Amino acid sequence: MNALSPCKIGTCEIKNRFVMTAANLGWCEDGFVTDDVIAFYRKRAEGQTGLLIVGAAGVDPERVNQVRMMQICRDCYIPRMKKLVDAVHEEGSRIFVQLMHAGAYARREEHGGIPAVAPSAYRCNFTGEMTKELSVKEISRIITCFKKAAARAQASGFDGIELMGSAGYLIAEFLSRATNHRNDCYGGDVAGRAKFLLEIIGAVREAVGEAYPVIVRLSGSDFISDGNSFREFVEIGKLIEEKVDAIDVTGGWHESGVPQITGNVPHGMYLYLAKAMKDAVNIPVIGCNRLEAESGAYAIAHGYCDMAGVLRGLIADPDLVKKWSEGKGDAIRPCLACNQGCLEPIFSGARLGCAINPFAGREAEELCIREKDKSILVIGAGVSGMAYAALAAPQNKVTVWEKRMGYGGMGSVVAKIPGKEDVRDYLDYLFCRCVRRGVEFYWAKTGCAAQIRELLEKKKIDKVVIATGGIRKMPDCERTDDAPVYPAEECIRGKVRTECKVVVTGGGYQAVQTALYLAKAAKAGEKEQEFLDKFAPEHLEFASDTMNWGNPSITILAPTKRIGYGFGKSTRFMMLKEIERNGIAVITEAEVRRMEKHQVIYQVGGKKLALPADMIVVGEGWQKNDGLLSELSAFAAQVEIIGDARRPGRIAEAVKDAFAAAMDKKEEGKMPSDELPASEADGR
Numbered sequence: 001m002n003a004l005s006p007c008k009i010g011t012c013e014i015k016n017r018f019v020m021t022a023a024n025l026g027w028c029e030d031g032f033v034t035d036d037v038i039a040f041y042r043k044r045a046e047g048q049t050g051l052l053i054v055g056a057a058g059v060d061p062e063r064v065n066q067v068r069m070m071q072i073c074r075d076c077y078i079p080r081m082k083k084l085v086d087a088v089h090e091e092g093s094r095i096f097v098q099l100m101h102a103g104a105y106a107r108r109e110e111h112g113g114i115p116a117v118a119p120s121a122y123r124c125n126f127t128g129e130m131t132k133e134l135s136v137k138e139i140s141r142i143i144t145c146f147k148k149a150a151a152r153a154q155a156s157g158f159d160g161i162e163l164m165g166s167a168g169y170l171i172a173e174f175l176s177r178a179t180n181h182r183n184d185c186y187g188g189d190v191a192g193r194a195k196f197l198l199e200i201i202g203a204v205r206e207a208v209g210e211a212y213p214v215i216v217r218l219s220g221s222d223f224i225s226d227g228n229s230f231r232e233f234v235e236i237g238k239l240i241e242e243k244v245d246a247i248d249v250t251g252g253w254h255e256s257g258v259p260q261i262t263g264n265v266p267h268g269m270y271l272y273l274a275k276a277m278k279d280a281v282n283i284p285v286i287g288c289n290r291l292e293a294e295s296g297a298y299a300i301a302h303g304y305c306d307m308a309g310v311l312r313g314l315i316a317d318p319d320l321v322k323k324w325s326e327g328k329g330d331a332i333r334p335c336l337a338c339n340q341g342c343l344e345p346i347f348s349g350a351r352l353g354c355a356i357n358p359f360a361g362r363e364a365e366e367l368c369i370r371e372k373d374k375s376i377l378v379i380g381a382g383v384s385g386m387a388y389a390a391l392a393a394p395q396n397k398v399t400v401w402e403k404r405m406g407y408g409g410m411g412s413v414v415a416k417i418p419g420k421e422d423v424r425d426y427l428d429y430l431f432c433r434c435v436r437r438g439v440e441f442y443w444a445k446t447g448c449a450a451q452i453r454e455l456l457e458k459k460k461i462d463k464v465v466i467a468t469g470g471i472r473k474m475p476d477c478e479r480t481d482d483a484p485v486y487p488a489e490e491c492i493r494g495k496v497r498t499e500c501k502v503v504v505t506g507g508g509y510q511a512v513q514t515a516l517y518l519a520k521a522a523k524a525g526e527k528e529q530e531f532l533d534k535f536a537p538e539h540l541e542f543a544s545d546t547m548n549w550g551n552p553s554i555t556i557l558a559p560t561k562r563i564g565y566g567f568g569k570s571t572r573f574m575m576l577k578e579i580e581r582n583g584i585a586v587i588t589e590a591e592v593r594r595m596e597k598h599q600v601i602y603q604v605g606g607k608k609l610a611l612p613a614d615m616i617v618v619g620e621g622w623q624k625n626d627g628l629l630s631e632l633s634a635f636a637a638q639v640e641i642i643g644d645a646r647r648p649g650r651i652a653e654a655v656k657d658a659f660a661a662a663m664d665k666k667e668e669g670k671m672p673s674d675e676l677p678a679s680e681a682d683g684r
Contacts, residue, residue, distance in 0.1 A: 010213035010245030031071025039364035045091035055098030103170025147203035160213030168253035220273025223252030264419035293324035344568035355652035358659035366666035379447035382409020384643025385467030387658035393437035449631035470644035473621035506620030507558030509566035
């Protein structure tokens with residue numbers, strides 16, 4: 001099958017096999033679809049996505065999420081939903097709505113203080129709150145809620161509905177033996193636990209008829225203790241196969257200890273679950289989790305699934321399908337799987353955005369490039385520098401000076417960290433985008449204040465954007481001249497050989513990521529070992545004495561009580577697990593007092609201790625680098641500073657700075673709308 005070939009879900013004809021799966025955007029007002037929501041999905045439909053699944057939409061009028069989540073629990077929501085449907089249809093795409101009941105995942109603070117309900121009473125691992133067991137009468141009421149919501153979806157013009165039976169929400173809780181401990185007809189074996197879902201499907205069919213497309217999203221495996229495995233998942237699929245039109249297969253639950261969508265999950269990791277379902281049923285199967293255009297097309301072509309579900313990739317680039325179909329894969333803005341702008345804000349009750357797509361959530365705004373017909377010099381080819389240059393270039397002559405012999409800045413360092421490899425693709429995307437838009441790069445060229453002042457004085461440039469990145473401040477402690485102390489970025493760039501005993505100072509995300517990199521880098525000798533084992537095994541013993549093949553002893557000395565601050569909720573737990581799995585020791589509340597040739601002297605609770613160290617890596621003290629700004633103070637109106645040079649931050653902050661420096665709200669007559677860079681029409 002070809003990913004661009006048309007397909008059908010029930011009676012619904014879809015122009016290609018790419019699906020944007022559902023996400024709570026956090027943009028609704030009192031549950032109503034807003035203009036921002038409509039513009040967001042219209043943009044993805046313009047980008048030729050075949051099917052958009054919106055939501056999740058709450059079905060229960062007694063338990064309404066009050067934090068900007070979409071609702072379909074009352075008739076009053078229908079008019080705005082009709083506007084959303086019409087907008088998507090105008091662009092030629094199909095649109096389903098996902099119906100959802102949060103169950104145990106409904107936090108009291110988000111639901112007016114009402115306790116969460118579940119198939120059984122238990123303390124939810126995701127929220128930490130106790131749940132109330134549903135009575136049979138209450139179950140019947142919720143089934144009716146789904147039925148009425150389906151009727152509203154049909155009345156709104158949606159092309160079909162999806163029932164949310166995954167991720168740990170109410171239907172999934174009934175399906176799972178981990179959370180369903182009932183002794184009545186809604187519990188017990190798989191058939192009993194599936195009764196709730198089957199009755200919902202039956203009620204929905206009564207409301208919308210047999211011809212109306214209905215699909216179900218299932219977790220391929222719960223990935224939680226005592227939860228369902230993929231065997232039960234396939235059994236559930238067979239139970240519902242003849243009653244629904246497709247099955248949307250995802251990974252596990254939000255509370256799963258197995259990473260689901262973080263950067264260390266390989267692209268298409270959970271396609272084996274979709275394949276297991278596809279082999280078991282005779283209806284279309286949607287495969288999901290860490291898919292983008294290339295891996296999605298591969299999955300379809302090789303029979304893993306019938307359609308490819310992409311969410312964060314389409315948040316990052318709404319034109320993903322269009323660009324891929326036109327053979328412009330390198331023009332697709334790649335998702336970093338960082339969750340910084342999308343998942344993390346939603347878990348915190350904020351609005352969804354995107355770390356690298358500053359236009360996400362602004363689709364309804366009229367924007368333009370701030371400068372026009374100017375000569376702009378950007379100092380630094382890191383994330384913020386290239387992001388700014390790419391935005392400003394369509395209307396200006398932009399030149400970039402970079403002190404190194406390549407682009408990326410600190411982003412190149414981040415890209416070498418385990419689970420952050422996608423950052424390399426993003427840096428390549430930024431550079432290619434700059435080149436397409438005429439940006440000129442000069443390598444090994446440092447931004448000297450005197451030279452820049454001269455260019456400004458002689459009016460050879462109109463504006464300077466300082467994007468020189470941050471600087472590392474070494475620890476304020478005693479240090480001998482022969483102490484083997486190195487900044488984290490030098491180690492990750494490969495300038496320093498990893499020795500046997502390594503101490504990393506700091507407790508934040510830079511220190512943790514550096515420790516993980518060093519643990520992985522020290523195993524690089526595996527390739528050499530494999531080579532000798534295959535071609536010259538008699539040399540293994542000799543080579544092991546001269547090559548660094550051993551596992552290092554790595555210790556993090558953190559000044560704080562906990563490590564990993566700076567990570568989001570969805571990634572911190574995974575990083576801490578990786579620290580444990582790699583055998584990295586952690587000493588908290590440790591104050592470094594002295595660094596020596598073979599050891600670090602530190603203090604915990606007033607007691608001085610020594611830690612052997614062949615190498616001391618500084619993973620703290622990353623600070624702004626605004627010295628050049630001070631030297632150009634006489635030209636303050638023509639100078640702007642962005643990224644880590646302004647204040648230390650992650651990639652998301654660097655992109656926000658670039659956007660704020662380059663873009664403005666559109667003013668009447670300032671710029672034609674078809675010249676907006678938001679169109680992302682690279683290469684036109």
